Amino acid sequence: xxxxxxxxxxxxxxxxxxxxxxxxxxxxxxxxxxxxxxxxxxxxxxxxxxxxxxxxxxxxxxxxxxxxxxxxxxxxxxxxxxxxxxxxxxxxxxxxxxxxxxxxxxxxxxxxxxxxxxxxxxxxxxxxxxxxxxxxxxxxxxxxxxxxxxxxxxxxxxxxxxxxxxxxxxxxxxxxxxxxxxxxxxxxxxxxxxxxxxxxxxxxxxxxxxxxxxxxxxxxxxxxxxxxxxxxxxxxxxxxxxxxxxxxxxxxxxxxxxxxxxxxxxxxxxxxx
Amino acid sequence: xxxxxxxxxxxxxxxxxxxxxxxxxxxxxxxxxxxxxxxxxxxxxxxxxxxxxxxxxxxxxxxxxxxxxxxxxxxxxxxxxxxxxxxxxxxxxxxxxxxxxxxxxxxxxxxxxxxxxxxxxxxxxxxxxxxxxxxxxxxxxxxxxxxxxxxxxxxxxxxxxxxxxxxxxxxxxxxxxxxxxxxxxxxxxxxxxxxxxxxxxxxxxxxxxxxxxxxxxxxxxxxxxxxxxxxxxxxxxxxxxxxxxxxxxxxxxxxxxxxxxxxxxxxxxxxxx
Numbered sequence: 223x224x225x226x227x228x229x230x231x232x233x234x235x236x237x238x239x240x241x242x243x244x245x246x247x248x249x250x251x252x253x254x255x256x257x258x259x260x261x262x263x264x265x266x267x268x269x270x271x272x273x274x275x276x277x278x279x280x281x282x283x284x285x286x287x288x289x290x291x292x293x294x295x296x297x298x299x300x301x302x303x304x305x306x307x308x309x310x311x312x313x314x315x316x317x318x319x320x321x322x323x324x325x326x327x328x329x330x331x332x333x334x335x336x337x338x339x340x341x342x343x344x345x346x347x348x349x350x351x352x353x354x355x356x357x358x359x360x361x362x363x364x365x366x367x368x369x370x371x372x373x374x375x376x377x378x379x380x381x382x383x384x385x386x387x388x389x390x391x392x393x394x395x396x397x398x399x400x401x402x403x404x405x406x407x408x409x410x411x412x413x414x415x416x417x418x419x420x421x422x423x424x425x426x427x428x429x430x431x432x433x434x435x436x437x438x439x440x441x442x443x444x445x446x447x448x449x450x451x452x453x454x455x456x457x458x459x460x461x462x463x464x465x466x467x468x469x470x471x472x473x474x475x476x477x478x479x480x481x482x483x484x485x486x487x488x489x490x491x492x493x494x495x
Numbered sequence: 496x497x498x499x500x501x502x503x504x505x506x507x508x509x510x511x512x513x514x515x516x517x518x519x520x521x522x523x524x525x526x527x528x529x530x531x532x533x534x535x536x537x538x539x540x541x542x543x544x545x546x547x548x549x550x551x552x553x554x555x556x557x558x559x560x561x562x563x564x565x566x567x568x569x570x571x572x573x574x575x576x577x578x579x580x581x582x583x584x585x586x587x588x589x590x591x592x593x594x595x596x597x598x599x600x601x602x603x604x605x606x607x608x609x610x611x612x613x614x615x616x617x618x619x620x621x622x623x624x625x626x627x628x629x630x631x632x633x634x635x636x637x638x639x640x641x642x643x644x645x646x647x648x649x650x651x652x653x654x655x656x657x658x659x660x661x662x663x664x665x666x667x668x669x670x671x672x673x674x675x676x677x678x679x680x681x682x683x684x685x686x687x688x689x690x691x692x693x694x695x696x697x698x699x700x701x702x703x704x705x706x707x708x709x710x711x712x713x714x715x716x717x718x719x720x721x722x723x724x725x726x727x728x729x730x731x732x733x734x735x736x737x738x739x740x741x742x743x744x745x746x747x748x749x750x751x752x753x754x755x756x757x758x759x760x761x762x763x764x765x766x767x768x
């Protein structure tokens with residue numbers, strides 16, 4: 223039997239919820255090669271028929287029963303999808319009954335609610351946080367009065383993606399400050415950061431990994447030399463320790479995990495968008 | 496009975512999967528006011544005890560049974576959490592049994608796999624896409640040979656957040672091109688975009704909403720006048736129509752939904768990070 227398994231994420235909306243939980247579920251089954259495909263906005267029987275055809279065809283091609291992870295609110299659509307012969311996993315179905323019992327209320331079945339319509343205020347907060355992250359990236363703007371947090375690290379340690387992620391998903395105003403050679407000459411905080419001590423979070427990174435990243439960016443520069451990376455990282459770590467700045471290594475850490483740890487360490491509670 | 500319900504997203508990892516599905520689930524129950532809280536990295540019994548205490552206390556404060564949406568792989572931790580008296584919803588549990596039967600293999604229970612460790616190549620692709628989006632934002636760099644797609648729109652119609660989202664979550668190299676006054680004098684594509692016709696996607700927006708966004712950004716400028724917004728949007732829409740560029744209105748559309756529609760329209764299939 224083939225170890226390749228076609229997996230389809232099917233939704234009447236964006237399919238983001240379905241893909242998020244599906245991906246997490248698949249990582250728990252090792253030794254299989256899952257070929258994943260997303261079919262979004264399947265919101266009428268005709269699209270469902272087309273989707274079912276694609277799913278069936280993938281099963282034949284891979285000689286393995288497909289797995290459909292889906293979130294279709296309309297049962298008629300789920301029935302059509304099931305005609306593909308796939309294993310059907312509805313990501314909401316198991317929770318509706320206990321929730322209805324607990325709340326004493328029936329679920330409202332509207333299509334694609336989680337990532338669909340947005341109100342202006344929410345959108346606005348998100349976009350403003352995003353603009354904030356971009357204008358306060360890499361020390362471009364340095365007035366941090368409005369910052370929810372400031373990531374501090376040497377160049378290329380993962381500050382920018384983390385700030386953008388925090389802005390985009392939590393509406394957090396995340397600035398970042400790159401430690402310069404001059405900053406690293408002492409083990410005290412740069413003067414312009416001192417007033418914001420409680421907003422600071424330090425990122426560090428394995429020097430070999432940093433070297434690899436910088437080498438890709440500016441090949442064979444002094445900036446990308448292993449010696450440079452080692453001494454910068456060492457000096458930054460010493461500063462974080464002296465100043466008791468909470469610190470995390472980004473070497474084997476995903477952007478999601480860095481963002482999560484920064485928020486929980488600094489006590490920032492925000493709802494996810 | 497109070498309509499306020501405390502909801503906790505509890506996970507031994509970042510809790511992103513749990514919050515994503517939990518949020519989608521809650522949107523299906525209207526008329527309740529859910530007070531949500533995230534407790535991440537609950538990976539030992541001591542942290543679970545602390546979490547259970549917080550959950551119990553919230554239930555007492557709100558005089559309503561809390562709801563815990565969780566993904567703890569270790570059953571010992573789930574048991575401790577359940578002592579809080581909350582309704583417990585395990586987001587993976589219902590799917591493990593059918594998956595194990597289907598695959599003829601047991602789930603591997605490791606902690607926080609979906610958003611945890613990352614390999615260098617994946618991280619790299621993601622960061623490169625992110626850098627690409629930032630350097631190709633707002634027409635800064637205009638060589639689009641490496642672009643997977645180019646969003647075209649008038650200023651402030653939602654290009655930047657969509658590009659960053661596509662980069663961060665799908666590793667897509669998304670550039671964006673802001674239509675200038677000069678571009679809008681004709682209903683043909685700007686010369687520099689013509690070679691990339693198949694990568695183009697147009698965003699449009701309701702002029703009133705655009706006016707609102709621009710007004711926030713540059714109050715009382717000519718740029719923020721309703722007349723300016725109306726004529727720019729009209730000219731852009733005419734161009735998209737003349738040149739048969741696929742178009743979407745961002746007025747009532749979330750960033751996730753815009754990203755999803757762009758990908759499915761242009762036929763870009765990428766796995767979510």
